[in-house]
Amino acid sequence: MDMVELAMDAISDYGYWALGVSLVILAPEALMPFAGFLAHEGLLNLWLSILAGSLGGTLGSALIYLLARRAGEGRMRDLVRRHGRWVLVRESDLDRVLGVYARRGDWIVAGGRMIPTVRSLVSIPAGLLPMPWGRFLGLTFLGTFAWNSFLGGAGYALGAHWSALKPYLGVYGALMMAIVLLVLGIFVIRRLLEQGIKGQ
Template identity: 70%
Template sequence: MDVTDLVGDAIQTYGYWALGLFLIVLAPEALMPFAGFLAHEGMLGLWWAVLAGSLGGTLGSTLIYLVARRVGEARVRVMLRRRGRWLLVRESDLDGVLATYGRHGTWIVAGGRLIPTVRSLVSIPAGLLPMPLARFVGLTFLGTFAWNTVLALTGYALGAKWSLLEPYLGFYGSLVFVLVLVIVVIFVARRLGESWRDGDG
């Protein structure tokens, strides 16, 4: 029996509590279609499952936000001044990220919940800014609830064939990861080029 089977058995046995707890740390793409299938079979209530999964996902994101808020912008700036050269990140980069959040934070926090990889990252600048906690939690819950609803309804509609969704979700997650990786590689390459030019000068 693999981890997926153990998680599935736990959800079938303990219901909403297990679903919510697992989604603190696991991606909703891995569990919400299965929760929709369980709702189709009458083992869970569809909307209670969506609510439980959304509360779990919101809690997980909020924990990341609180860690970032605890660290604080001032400490991050000190670290960037001291070691930013080695991290290939400048204090001006932080300024740009925080400025973007200041203008578009509402859409980034809510919309980022629909995107694998990104959903874990958006909590960090929101905590550093910091975005007010109540606003962050509210936006995170709304975005998470919307995405979980799509996943659960799809699993519910597919019924016993819910696993057919996995390849598409896997491709979606992999595509996003590759795009993020490409962006990171381009950023690092450009920053290294700038460092070498500065060194030559």
């Protein structure tokens, strides 16, 4: 039995608390459609499920934010200066990322909650800047609530067929991962080419 199945059993037995705690560490795509199904069956309230899941997801993101904030921009810059060449990251890359966050951070923090993999990563530059704590929590909750509403609502609408949503979410997650890997691949190739030119 994997963690998702254990979480589903816990949600069936303990309801909203188990849902919120599970979504501190697990992806909402794995559990919110199931919570929507339970709401369809009258075992949970849909909106309370969405609220519990969103609070749990926000807490998980907040923990990553706090770790990044504790590390601080200075420590991160020092790490990049000393070891960045091994992962092809320069201090100018960190400047670029933080610059984008300074200009578009609100949109990225809220919208990133709907993208697998990215959802955890967006908390790091937000913590390094740092984005004000209250704004970070508000935007994170807003984006998480919107995505959980879609997932929970879809599970509710599908009823007993909620698991039919899984293949579509799998394709969506795979597509987002492919885009992230493509961008990362382009970055690595460009950086290797730059280093090759400088080495000649």
